[in-house]
Amino acid sequence: MKTVYVDGKFLPWDKAMIPVDDLAVLRGYAVCDIIRTIGGKPYCLDAHIDRLLSSATKIGLTPAWTKQEIKELVLKVIEKNTHMDEANIRILVTGGSSPDFFSPADNPRLIILATDIPALPAQWYTKGVKVITFFQQRVLPDAKATNYIPAVLALKKAKAQGAVEALYMTRDNMVLEGTTSNLFALVDGTLVTPENGVLKGITRKTVLALGEKLFPVSEQDLSLDTLLSASELFITGTNKGIVPVIQVNDHVIGTGLPGPGTRALIEAMKNQQGGTSNSSSVV
Missing domain, CATH: 3.30.470.10 (Aminotransferase class 4, branched-chain amino acid transferase, N-terminal domain)
Incomplete structure (x- = not known):
């Protein structure tokens, strides 16, 4: 019990x-x-x-x-x-x-x-996932409040389109974060994550520290156009770890497969946790 x-x-x-x-x-x-x-x-x-x-x-x-x-x-x-x-x-x-x-x-x-910790599909990590964009911004992005009505609606729309997450986006097409995840992109070899208007996750902080050992790192505003032109994308979260994103709406990212930078970070996270596998046990 x-x-x-x-x-x-x-x-x-x-x-x-x-x-x-x-x-x-x-x-x-x-x-x-x-x-x-x-x-x-x-x-x-x-x-x-x-x-x-x-x-x-x-x-x-x-x-x-x-x-x-x-x-x-x-x-x-x-x-x-x-x-x-x-x-x-x-x-x-x-x-x-x-x-x-x-x-x-x-x-x-x-x-x-x-x-219980939910078991996530292993193919999320080996093949990547689809996400969608959703016009929404948190009222108090720095506070992890329990009002998740926008997230529930966004995720319902995502699932209806075969996606696993929805990325919040402003009306001027700046992409922020997911309903329960942070967002990262590899843009011209630099690891980029939105800095303003997002809940800064604990896993986000860990990935930034790991990423600094592998790439130039930048916390900055991220437009939809820049996002779609990125060579690699991934989302992070307590129950997700690092999940490669290979499609945003109808747009395929990079080669359509998890990229080498994302795979390197997944491995670095695994090593940092003492060999824990993302697909069954994540931060």
């Missing part, structure tokens, strides 16, 4: 609940983060908690827990779910119960749950 931490208590999965007057339920007012384990240990735990606390501050939530307290609770949740070989650890800080059903009352809730 999975064990969940909710508002000060460790509870069985089917007993975990929050009140219906919590602002996470009423208004979608909450932040979240997701950490995966590798070898049973949370990967980049400090960075994820730092982002969680930063996200809370950016939406006006005052967390009632220190970073160290959250770390200890995450480790306890992992200990209480040892029946799972590897897990995603999802952390949420909600707006708490509200007397007027709108305004925060300085009583946030903390939720930590362990879930």
Whole structure:
């Protein structure tokens, strides 16, 4: 039985609940983060908690827990779910119960749950994937908030077109990020990723550090035209790792196969994780 931490208590999965007057339920007012384990240990735990606390501050939530307290609770949740070989650890800080059903009352809730890591198709990494573009921008891109309505709509459209992800794009055709991923392109030998208007993922940071050892690296605005002319594209995320992109809308990227630069980064990531394979276990 999975064990969940909710508002000060460790509870069985089917007993975990929050009140219906919590602002996470009423208004979608909450932040979240997701950490995966590798070898049973949370990967980049400090960075994820730092982002969680930063996200809370950016939406006006005052967390009632220190970073160290959250770390200890995450480790306890992992200990209480040892029946799972590897897990995603999802952390949420909600707006708490509200007397007027709108305004925060300085009583946030903390939720930590362990879930199974989804098995992604091996062909994503060997053959690449298709993505689409979708006109959308995050209201607060630096905050990982739980309002994913635009993402749900974008991903539904992507799946209808045989794609695995949708890339957010501004009305002036600047490409930003995916619904749950960051975007990278190899442009004239330089590894490029959008800098502004995106949620800067933990895996993004790791890839930038690895990429600096292989290519010139640039964080900059990325137009759709530049994106489509890139020799290689890939997306990154906690549950994706590095996924080669070989098609955007109806346009084939490069040779239509995962390129050597992307494959080199996948291998570098694998080595950095101690031999973990992207197709079954990623950051």
